[in-house]
Amino acid sequence: MLLKKLRIVGHSMEPTLRNRDLVLVSGIQYLFKKPKLNDIVVFEEENKILIKRIIKATEKGFFVAGDNKKDSLDSRKLGIIPKNKIIGKIIYAF
Amino acid sequence: MILKLLSKILREEKAFAHCDIPCGIYDPHNAQMAAHTIIRMTQFLSEIKREDETKAEHDITRITRVKEKHSNLLEEELDTLQNDYFKEEHFKDYPNLAELFKKTLKASTKARQNIDMQAAEEALAGAQDIAEIFFKTKNVEPVRVKSVYPTGGEIVTHK
Secondary structure (H helix, E strand, O other): OOEEEEEEEOOOOOOOOOOOOEEEEEOOHHHHOOOOOOOEEEEEEOOEEEEEEEEEEOOOOEEEEOOOOOOOOOHHHHOOEOHHHEEEEEEEEO | OHHHHHHHHOOEEEEEOOOOOOOOOOOOHHHHHHHHHHHHHHHHHHOOOOOOHHHHHHHHHHHHHHHHHHHHHHHHHHHHHHHHHOOHHHHHHOOOHHHHHHHHHHHHHHHHHOOOHHHHHHHHHHHHHHHHHHHHHOOOOEEEEEOOOOOOOEEEEEO
16 A cells, blocks of 8 residues: 555544544555554554554554543554554654 | 645545544434534624624624534534444445435535535534434434524424
8 A cells, every 4th residue: 555545533543633634644664664663553453444653562563552541442452453454654644 | 735636636535543432322413503503603694794893803703713613513423423323234224324424514514614504504404314314223213393593493303
């Protein structure tokens, strides 16, 4: 995937990304290097595209969480996200 | 410039920033209330008197701010219903539902960007039709009751 235009649905990435914000996601970044701490990434989970921030890298993948600490699913429920599930990285917010 | 071009040519998809609860409590009432407020503000803007220009500008600013806020609120409520409540099977059972959301959101945007009573009324009509479907999916009978708002019209609720 080279580029995707995504509309944010939900509040778990606030205040960084708000509901209905539009972002550009690139898959190119991770062709040649690994996702890293603090990257905002998109990944697939149960046929949906989810968006979270990488909080920690582990041997098996990445621990992710939303920026809205009061109201966000994170890897304690989603599980560690393996690299092959990560679609891309946010490169621009419109 | 390139990014603006990309934003126009790329197809839009959704990325879910899911919240932790979810509470399971959904109600189309707030969307209808927001739509009635947009109509009311549009009425006020159409009735502004210009004898005192300073007062007129002051009032226009305040009324427009409320119209913007309630248009955004309507869209947020519709987003919640569309993406959190309604499931794939609902969109299959009611094939006009996706188009109804699209039409209602478009009307809300138009009502926000202009002083457009027709767009405001279309936004309310869409919110009401969505409310009817919502209650049908809950296996309760939707009814239209007279609203007690100064905008008149109706609110969709259930028996």
